[in-house]
Amino acid sequence: MTNGLPLRPPHPQAPKMRASGGLRAFSRRWGRALVGLPPYAWLALFFLIPFLIVLKISFSETQAAVPPYQPLIGWAEDAVLQIRLNLGNYRYLFEDELYFDAYLNSLKIAGLSTLCCLLIGYPMAYAIARAPRTIRTPLLMLVVLPFWTSFLIRVYAWMGILKNEGLLNAFLLWTGLIDQPLQMLETDFAVYVGIVYSYLPFMVLPLYATLEKMDLSLLEAAADLGCRPFRAFRSVTLPLSIPGMIAGSMLVFIPAVGEFVIPDLLGGPDTLMIGRVLWSEFFDNRDWPVASAVAVAMLVLLVAPIMIFQHTQNKSGETS
């Protein structure tokens, strides 16, 4: 991987290639552009520009028309008034406690769910990474397999388990632990269960990748020096697996903050999450500018975690 294969510079010792070197370099540059352009252009047009449009519309005003927002540019003589009105969407977010609460609650739910994923996922990843080599891949496949079945269906499966006359309540009543069905569906608890359940594979995979790559001779050295297994784990394995923990946590935390389906299906009417607020602003109130402002505010919140994730991704890309 030292140079740009397959479009490699011509070999200096090959006389035939040297003769056509200029032409080759020229066609190589064009070849590279031809390879890179389609994905680059696609992402710029359909991923980057849309965010700029969201930003733009978050500054415009709602109107009852199609599309339901006013154009930003125009009426130059009213520019001052226009700007005051334009910031209204954001002021609205600050003034109405609903949005602030929704943000805080999303962060809380996503954060605690990430922690739970870590607590369940770490021992799993560790056990798989230390299992005999031949069964590691099947064990890992078993973690990934549920991810391939529908996300929607997996969330739905919990509805049947958690509802008042659901399977878990029936089981608890049967064991005699409770004599009254517990309200579990339509609570924050159900949302936690749903998020941890849906995102667990995303935590296990990067953790496994770092734990599996770890140099085991470090542990042997620690043992030779009289280190107890638990101490060795704490001072060798745990610090070395931090990149995996960060990558896994970001993979869970960032999408969980904006999660909509899980709080909508499993949460109660008072389970406030920012994704849900955005959805209802957009689909129920048809207020596109406020929905855009909510999206921009959510992105601002997520910029730091996304940067951390990209950093760990690039690092692991370089070492592999």
Added chain:
Amino acid sequence: MKNRAIALYSALGFGYAFLYLPIVLLVIYSFNASRLVTVWGGVSTKWYGELLADEKILDAAWLSLKVAVLNATISTFLGTLAAVVLVRFRRFAGRTLFTGMITAPLVMPEIITGLAMLLLFVAMEQTFGWPAGRSMTTIVIAHVTFSLSFVTVVVQSRLAQMDVSLEEAAMDLGARPVKVFLVITLPIIAPALLAGWLLSFTLSIDDVVISSFVTGPGSTTLPIVIFSKVRLGVSPEINALASIVVAIVSIGILIFGIIVQRQEAERVRSLKTASDRG
């Protein structure tokens, strides 16, 4: 030492139970004759029959299938190109932006992507008159945008692990870069392409949030139908549908696993014979 192993394996067992029990229960209860979740009314396949008679669901499933195949094919093409760019071209203008645009969709909350895509389509329609309204086309475009990143990541790791000397040998023998890529590189990274294709197929056929934003009248995908039904509560028909999905996925994964295993065994064997001869 022994205790630790037991603790570890029970943690693993607990994790697997957590992952699989809900799905298993769902499949079992799809054969429940009773409409109530907790009452076992005997084994019955009547919900499957009702499902197959529901034309709305069948139409939606057909549309989802078309979208998923189109999406998977386009994303695999674009994602592979992106992976080649990232692994083989070390330096080029805007590399940071490019890597950013590849990794961000991996974690971007769907609801933001969905809203952004819809606003783009609306703005495009206003300015150029295309796409006229929301349809299958807009769904496919939106799906490709988020799934191509996943393909890129899968292909990228395979490309980075690949032995470059094979390509160099072909180059030294005078093969043109395009030919080297088609004859040498492509067959080696083919399993990753297949994995990427399947992954983007799955992401597409499962997506509800982004599709809800960019869909239009008359183009309702299967997840949108399921979601609108499920929002009203548990329904045995959806249990049956879920079981069919689980069955298809399990069979697909099994076949894929066997193919990969065979290829791997083949590769090991050919490497062994090559080293025996040498």
